[in-house]
Amino acid sequence: MPMVQKLDIHADDLDARAREVLREIVMQHIASGEPIGSRTLAKCDRFQLSPASLRNVMADLEDQGYLQQPHTSAGRVPTDRGYRFFIDHLMKSRNLSAHERESIDEQVGQTSEVDEVLQLTSKLLSSMSDQVGMVFMPTLLQFAIRSMNFILVAENKIMCVIVGGNGMVVNKLVETRLTFTRDELETIGRYITAEFSGMTLDQIRRRLIRLTEQERALHDEMLQKTITLGIEAVNDVAPVHDLIVEGAASMLSKPEFADAGALRKTFLALQEKEKLIHILESFLDEDGLQILIGSESDFTQVHNFSIVARRYGTHSAPLGMVGILGPMRMEYARMAPLVDYLGRALSRKIEEEQEQKH
Amino acid sequence: MPMVQKLDIHADDLDARAREVLREIVMQHIASGEPIGSRTLAKCDRFQLSPASLRNVMADLEDQGYLQQPHTSAGRVPTDRGYRFFIDHLMKSRNLSAHERESIDEQVGQTSEVDEVLQLTSKLLSSMSDQVGMVFMPTLLQFAIRSMNFILVAENKIMCVIVGGNGMVVNKLVETRLTFTRDELETIGRYITAEFSGMTLDQIRRRLIRLTEQERALHDEMLQKTITLGIEAVNDVAPVHDLIVEGAASMLSKPEFADAGALRKTFLALQEKEKLIHILESFLDEDGLQILIGSESDFTQVHNFSIVARRYGTHSAPLGMVGILGPMRMEYARMAPLVDYLGRALSRKIEEEQEQKH
DNA sequence: GTTGGCACTCGGGATAAATGAGTGCCAGGG
């Protein structure tokens, strides 16, 4: 069973009037947070219908699973299915203002290091959406590396600095029984960089392991040291999947979290990022903006969340995901362009960085 | 006006009976969170007194500012002054169990990198105290550095890796108009390391600036490059004061934060760490355990917090502070030994690491 | 100095009543 399963709903499942009603309900509910009743709906004069007629439409929508009532004498609230239909067929994205776009471009332009840009993006996502911002940075493992360097920290401690082709830099402290001089480390760094640059860490490891056999034959001490250190450096870089989560405090002001228990559960859930990483990872192959609603994944279901996310990186080499996490009742019309623009901005920035290098 | 101002209270301001009563009230209130009344107090049979007598004592304590009533017809609650007296003169620390000590030692023993140890300490502080754990890591600026290394990332981008004498490693990406070859960078790294190792970054910068004059006379291109790069690398490392904050979610379950508004304010306050850093910094010169209560600093006053903190590092060279942050009503008797032990464990660990190097 | 007694205060919990937004359904009219 796939962990993420979007609801599949066709546009012509609803006639024109029902669609308009559903759209108005979703929009008003997003704006107010309250259940919407037939009277409220009738007041908005785009329908020339009486409350009673609207009630009929609404009852139909409820039967078909697009709306639900919190209790008998309350108005209607969209279900997951309702939101899904809205997002797929009814929503009109409200583009970012020129001012907002400029602000993003300017701030992104000012950063230089990749880590910094990712962090900034996450902060921007959070502050501009007033939701939780997420940037998923996949491991270096899957990308070609540019160089490896070794720095003597202490007699048996060597700091290994791996520079990825995308400008990412990873430090790894290696402890070893062997002793190295500074000169040796430089030689090793040059050798590994010259020999393996452009390969992924995984490929490098395999090559190094293969080299072990040669070394056995040659009994070359230097080669042995190179292999030992290289393998150590390359090992275990894998689990550095990192998810930058920013702005968890934004949830505190949302009426959805008035209850302290729900709040607590959510915070604890955010603390362990594995599930979120899992979900974001599953979208790495998907092109374009992805929206995930409530019951469509186990994580979002439990907390009644939605995720709006998008891939970043080049088309041929996706780097990771950016997105926001918030209650199902969020302004998708604004969130969608925001995430989209920030994803593009980030991709552009990274591409620029890479071009500079060649 | 100093930002941090501890209340100064003498032990003999209260007679024996008043002290016992105050102590019992503080302890019971810490345990229950409720205001303590004279009846409750009389039941605890260490006083052979009637509620009425206790009321007299309590009224006196209130007049002197050690207790207060949330409202008429409620029991008494300790004031800041009451807590201060309790901590200074009445508290009996409850030492960590052997099991707890072993658990700490074992986990600390398993880590190797400094960053990792600091992070772990913060997590341990938080999980073992069920409060917010803090580890303040001061800038590299004030410590002697061990080596500097330069790695070519792109034509005009150089990654500078500074290794501190304490094992800290800082990366800094420098962009420059000059172009460097890999060989040049190695030469520069060697030169700077040989010339300046053992000095603080601040000293290094001053030396480099002085070198500028020599360079003017010599017109040595290599020297010029060295100076330019060196100064760039050393500049602006200063503001990397870092405060590791762990376990903010622990506040969610405390009755003090049942109110969503207070919770929100607190989370936002924790997000900007400057004030906390400021407070912790002010304790860097102080020996031994520091406890700061409510009104004794502006930060703790606003949020009704207390801070229990302690310096770590060697006696001659303090590295930073470890501590916990929580509501005033916390189990000081347990928190004090905990922070103290973790501070010592961290210091020991760092000392060990340093010894290995020599 | 200690104690029991007493009148008084006040927050919080429980209960009851009032409110009002909303629904479903039905019968009548275009």
Next chain:
DNA sequence: CCCTGGCACTCATTTATCCCGAGTGCCAAC
């Protein structure tokens, strides 16, 4: 056939009210 006004009904929420109990201060007696 669809729309509409009317009507009875439901039910969460708010408001008012009462009561209880924990706690206090004060006083008179021991």
